[in-house]
Structures are given as C-alpha cells and as structure tokens.
Amino acid sequence: MTGAGVPAPRIVVAGGHSAGHIEPAMNFADALRELEPAAGITALGTVRGLDTKLIPARGYPLELIPPVPLPRTLNRALVRTPGRLRDSVLAAGSVLDRVRAEVVVGFGGYVAAPAYLAARSRGVPIVVHEANARPGVANRLAARMTTHVFTASPSVQLPHGIAIGIPLRPAITGLDRPALRDAARRRFGLRPDGPVLMVTGGSQGARAINAAVSGAAAAVRGAGVQVLHITGPGHVVEVPDGDPADPPYVVVPYVHEMQYAYAAADFVICRSGAMTCAELAAVGLPAAYVPLPERGGEQRLNAEPVVEAGGALLVNDADLGPGLDRDHPDPAAHRSPAIAAMSARASAAGAPDADVVLARHVLAVVAERRGPERRRC
Template structure:
C-alpha cells in the first residue's frame, strides 16, 4: 500500500479509560504498523483513567478530548451529558480534521462515543470492536452507525456483529509455553518439575482470591503444588517461606513468563484475560466479578463450554473448594493436558492482524472511490 510517494493510511483509534479498552486498541495499532509501517496512527483519549499512562508507553501520539462519562442510572449528572457530549464531539472532530483520519476504529468506553459521532458527521468510515461479552453503551450506539462491527466471539448481542476475537500482543500469540517453561520457572524461583498454579486478580489484584489461596498454602504444599501468586501492587500476601515454593510478586511486567511457568490459572475473567489464556492454551478456574450484570461470567462461557476452564463464584472460593476441587485437578497431569488442549481450541491468536487487514482494506477502498 505504501511507496511511490503515496501517503500512509491514517487511522484514529478510540478506546480508553480502562486497560480492557486500551490494550486491544494498542494491540490493533501494533498490527496495523506491522502490516503497513507507513501508517499514521493517532489515539484519542481523556485525562481520566489510564489513557495518559498506557497509550504513550506504547509509542502512539495521544490527543485528549473532554471526558463524557455516561451515568448508568437516572441521576442529576444525566442532565449535564448533552452539553458535555457536544463539546467532546467538537474536540474529537478537530482531531479528526487535524490528522486527516481516513477511518475511526473504536474499542468502546466513553472516549469512543464522541469519536464515532464526529466521524459520522464527516462521512469517515467507522469500525467497531467489542471485546466484552456484554457491549457497553458507546459500542451499542456505534453499531447503528456502521456495519463494520467485530466482536470477541459468537453470542455477543451487537448489531452487525461478526465474531473475530480480541487483538493480543505478539508476545502472547507467539508464545511457545513448553519451550519457555524452564527459563520462566527459573526466573521466578520455581522448581522445573511439579505442577505450578498461577494466581492473579489482574493488575489491581483481588482480595478474595489473595485470601483464599494464601490460606490454603499448607494444603497446596502438602500436595506438591507450587504457586506463583501475583498479588497486585496494592495488596500484601504473607506466606511462610517453605517448600515447594510459594512465590509472591506484586506485578509481572511480561506475562508470557508467568504463563509459560504455569500449568493452571486461578483468576478473574476479564475479556483480555480470557482471550490470552485461550491463545496460549492455559486452563483456568475463573472467579468472575459480579458487577455490571455478570459480564465477567459471560466472558468465561466459551472457555467453560469448551472444557478448558472451571467457574467458581467469588463467595464459594475458599479453602474447602481449593482442597476438594482445585488440588485434585492440579495433581492430575492427564486432566491438565486435556484441559489445556480444550482451552487452546477456543483461542483466536490472529484477531489483531485480521482486524488490521480489514481496516487497511477499508482505507484502500475509500481511496479508490474518492479518487
């Protein structure tokens, strides 16, 4: 697409506030840049949330617009939305004009809606990606503005939705767990042999998960189970220093090492987590958050249906469950191997490239039509 003095494709990416929106947006941007190095990619975000932290760190210019949070209930703040939205749409439109965007690719969150509306007013193509099993307000509205709508998987109720998967980092999609296993375990101070349980509550940690697993440390050790416990930066987990290793770390920057070291994962079921574990073929026990109408439970459904995961309610995660359900699984290599295959069967490792190819084709088609 590049060469001969032709200007590279110009893409505006809209998806901010939470890592669940930003990560797939940046992974998509990386895929576009890999396919077309001349692409000019600009991200739009707000000062709220993680936009100003995560997006510049990935090497993309960030244009800020006023935030317009959409209240989920009838509150006085709802009356302020029209005015704030108007200002934000104008700001997003100014960004589109300045960077001469040829397409807006949105990943949801309240930063996406102004970008969608500004693009529609200018006749700029809109491409929507929904990572969650239950779409948010911005993407539900955008799905009425365009037929180019892609979802994390089947069963997502979104107009014009086509199942695609979630864009992931190449470090995850290209991970060879067996090849990296010995190095990864040495990195964390784990034994080369024996089952390893990876415990994580996400970047912020999860108090329920931390408490349940740490309280079962003696039981896990008695059954020869090693633990790599990512507690979260705001949490402290105290476990006796003994054998087999129970390693506690606040955060892991390169998760491919944690995935390579593990045989099984106990974690929340955010959309990105579910997608990554499926991509690398790691079985899991998902402990979904109950907020937002049970969205996390829906995220885990495909992995559970495939046989690659278990589901445990937050209220049921305790020492008794770990002893009766989790430990028998962890010490059964045959069952672990079967679940790993079933987990991998639900993975979509090339979603980022597929979405990037679609967007680049959209731009090329528009250029041909407009001369």
C-alpha cells in the same frame, strides 16, 4: 503497502481507561503498523485509568480528551452526561481534524462514544471492535452508525457483527509454553519441576481472590503446588513463611510481559475479563474463572465459551473464602492428567489472528474511502 505517491493511511484508535480496552487497541495498532509501517496512528485517551501509562509505552501518540463514562442506568450521572459528552465530542473532533483522520477504530471505554460521534459528524468511517460478551453503551451506539462491526465471539449481540476474536500480542499468540517454561520459572524464582498455580485478578487486582488464595497458602504448599501470585498494583498480600523445603509461593504486584507468567504456569485462578479469557485460550492454559459479580454478570458471559468447551471451570465470587474453604478447585488437581485435556480444549477456543484480520479490514476501509484510483496494491 502504500505505493509511491500514495499518502500513508491516517487512523485514530479509541479505546481507553482500562487494560481491557487499551490492550486490544494497541495490539491492533501493532498489527496495522506491521502491515503498513508508514501509517499514522493516533490514540485517544483520558487522564483517568491506564491510558497515560500503557499507550505511550507502546510507542503511539496519545491525545487526551475529557472522559465520558456512560451510565448503564437512569441516575444523576445520566443527567450530567449531555454537557460532558458535548465537550468531549468537540475535543475528539479537534483531534480528528488535526491529524486528518481517515477512519476511527473504536474498542469501547470512556473515549469511544465521543470519537464515534465526532467521526460521524465529519463523515469519517467508523470501525468497531467489541471484546466483551455483553457490549457496552458506546459500542451499542456505534453499531447503529456503521456496518464495520467486529466481535470477540458469535454470541455477542451487535448489528452487523462479525466474530474474529480479540486482538492479542504476537508474544501471546505465538507462545510456545513448553519451550519457555524453564526460563520463565527461573525468572520468577520457581522450581523447574512440579505444578505451578498462577493467581491474578487482572490489571487492577482482585481483593477477594488475593485473600482466598493467600489464605490457602499452607494447603496449596502441602499439595506440592508452587504459586505465582500477581496481586495487582496497590494490593498487599501477606503469606506466612513456609519450610525451606516447601514449594515456593512467589508474590509480585504486576507482570509486564505476561507470556513468561503463562509459560511458567499449569493452571490459573483469575477473574474473567475479556482479555484474560482470550489470552488464556490462545496459550492453552486451563483456569478456574471467578467472574466479577458486578456489571450485570458480563464477566461470566466472557468465560462461558471456554467453560462449555471444557477448558475452564467457573467459581462464584461469593463462594470464595479465606483458605478456599468453600466450593473451589482443588490445588492437587493440577497434577491430574485431566489438566492436559483441559489445556487442549482451552487452546481450541482461542483465536490467534484477530489483530491482523482487523488491521486488513481497516486498511480496506481507507482504500475504499479514497476511491479506486488510490487503492493499495
């Protein structure tokens, strides 16, 4: 805690565009505020993506800068990047100056590279967290500017990287699934007894998963399995009406408090974004991961640690078809005693305290920058 007469730390958080960047950034910010309630925390974001929806909802000031998507290959977008990057660095620097930032904590995404470059030009310390198994361009750049680098797992290849897991919400890391199960199932209109399959494509949804599982609705119900299908905003899924005696098939566009969905479920079919993998491991939910085939197989790498631990399965996106009529997990397998073993193995792959570990390190960086005479107790 900050002592009498010692100013509160001033931190800028840079992680925007997608929920996979925003959520760990906000979870870190929450942990930092728990440790240091007076801390001044400012988030950088852009008008693209989910920044303006997710960040203010978490109660943090949001400063908007021009987005700079860094292309992964040589193309026309790369030619246009220097001008865009310059404008965004200037805007990020203006924010750092105005809030008198003492450290920049970056999580990748469209705002991270400008924030890193602006911080470096001002001598402001940089702390990096990489959630994905394959680091993005911005964090690969930042890892050359700082020794304060943290990753989701030991397999992430970044200089100076220390594996701590991914910052998650306490509602997830502290979730007691059995204790919340009945209330969670009532919340979604599911029955208290019988297996529940949760289906999700992540914050934006996944058309292929939606089509495959909804097309298998009759088979899933016939196996005695209930379904909680989170389609993603903007996606419409048509499920034929079943017999009133059939297990329910519940369709919702989005769930804001995912701990209830996790508590209701016994098994998940989903994409393998870094946050999804981390949360399912933390709560001990086994899954059939269907990695997004784009981005060089990044999502497959995210899922591999828990798959190798025996807590999940991998299904190729190309093997999905309407009705799950190719290589797929059998819905009836949800009843198998093997699910309990998979759940235990998934849980063993989780990392529940990354938010606090990262927050303590950032506070130590601030104290180091201020000098011995102004360190925290």
